[in-house]
Amino acid sequence: MPDPLMTLVDDAPSSRQVEDLLQPHRRLIARLRRSEALSTGDVEAALRQMTELASTVLRVERVSVWRLCEGGGRIECLDLYSRRTGSHEKGMSLGIRQGPTYFAALDTERCIAAHDARTDPRTTELFQTYLEPLGIGAMLDAPVFLHGQMVGVVCHEHVGAPRYWRLWEELLAGTLSDFVAHVMEAEERAVAQAEVARYRAHLEALVEARTKELRASEQSFRDLFEASPTALVLSRVPDGRLVLINSRARQMMQLPSSVGNGEIDTARFYESLEDRDRILEDVRCQGFVDGRETRMRTFDGQPRWCQISARVITYDGEMHIAAGLNDVSGLKDIEQRLREAAMKDPLTGAFNRRHLFDVGAGELERARRYDRSLAVAIFDADHFKQKNDRHGHAVGDEILVLLSKIARSQLRQSDVLARFGGEEFVVLFPETSLDDAFSVTERLRERVAAAPVETAAGPVAQTISAGVVAWDRSESLAQMIERADRALYRAKESGRNRTERG
Template structure:
């Protein structure tokens, strides 16, 4: 007689054990209804980890929308992307900023999966959320350090060029281009005879001068302007929303602010001047073209006698 093989089917796993897992995990679990239009989706379940993270009790959360955790700082683009995937019945994996009951900000690694019945209809969405606030803070700190000039604390070359390149992309994508020279301008600053300062007083004094220039420029910029140190004794200034004539006046005022008063250094007051080249963005420009033109204008200012501004129209 042939022996009967033991069944390969595992015994059923009771749903009550899933509930125990959800209650015990450190990850936040939220289950909602599937309706995406206001006032939905509505929360039908939260686990204790949700209360520990958000400060809301289950009674306070159930029946409300997860939008209760969102405020103006929550990225609208990410929220729209989440909604599109859920409407399409797809899983979601995003990082999202939310707000606790007391207003504290926290970052989530968020996964949302659709739950379906026997015929494949979506009955609920389940969100599994992990608090990554500390990881995000450490990453932000590392990015800030990487984007800052070590001496002056202002944005470094990489950070400033990233801002300029991003804004150029926006300017070039506008459906109705403004007249040439009305959108933004770029200026390069170079400290005159800076090698002589280092040779005469030492690099510590030179560093004090560069730090003083960065501070003085920063204190006198418009809120919309972006200043960065390009390296050595060279700085750059991005000025959105100005004509070339306006930009020339702005940077000439900064030139006077730098040159009229000496800088305090370990060796006493040191007076320096800057040569500045400025040019206007044009719709045909890319970042390299714009920088080359500003650089050419700056060297023209130095050749013309230093301590002056030269403006260069695009070609």
């Protein structure tokens, strides 16, 4: 009887088919980022939407999201979607004793791709208690990391025979786990904002009730300030000097205990003094600011993204600014990764076709307005299909990744490299003549041909063919690429491993 896993490997899609399969990945990112449930803080609805979309795109029967319980000994299900019944469940739990190897893998691996879950050493312990009763044959599980710690896992479960997970599916699973981390971070952020709001209301009530006897209650105020679960600072309005800073704020901003109150200016903690001045101006004009996200830095210069809520109060008979700080650096990192995932090809790291045309529209307008030159090159890997068929798609992927890496090493920071489809890449050269673009492309071609590509199958000789054109001021970017593609075709017809002008 043929091995079902080998059958799945033999049926692996071509690179062009992989490109088509990745389109749901990009649409998924866009849909999740625009999710109304996420924007309104409805965490349960956001997770339900994600599990349903993941089930459709990955074609799996079951998708679930689990959170690591306090102590790390169990994971609890936040949402389980069954594609067959269209239903959602939650509340189930799985203990570390049922699968200690699986729990260990969650802490160390970016993605657990168990093609045959019954025999995979990371999941086989779950066979009797979990896999066999549910008929699960393959699992694709992506741990969720928040602030550098594993806090949960997104599980994609294929019911039936074993299934070989493709690279694009593993990449998608990782992106979905990043989205869940984004949801959990947003939930933490909402809780922190509520805490700041509750404390601010309490502080206002306290200040109003105690205005006449402020001096007598100064020590009580300091005690309350220090006991707050929120990072709080109090600074003088005239000179910005810190008067009070509680332990939470000292820890967040890495302020040594040797630095006393009144010895440091708040300006030290801002990446940009303009940001500080805008906050101070708004506080002076309105009396407060709420939830202002600002780039800051710690006492020793480490960058931080903080959400600031501040207002003017009277302390010790003088005007001061009381501010609450919430560190949102982790959320900003996740947002940046989601933005990059939406505009980059996940395999090669080059920009995708959509981003190429977005940037290209602006460069064409700039070249037209300021009478600047512009050039485009298109290149692809010679005999790529034969190498794919001979060595396998994994080797083909390695070739594409290396071509992208070599191309980036030969290009300027202002040049735009994009994977156009399959084994084709396009380079946009702003403010570049045809001769200069041709020279750069030739250097790239020579660099690729100079040495074989080191792959899992051993060294593979590789060359590229390319076409280069200059903008004639009457055509669109798509028309330029079409002319460059015709020049590429001439290079192929002339024997390959060459560059032709268009």
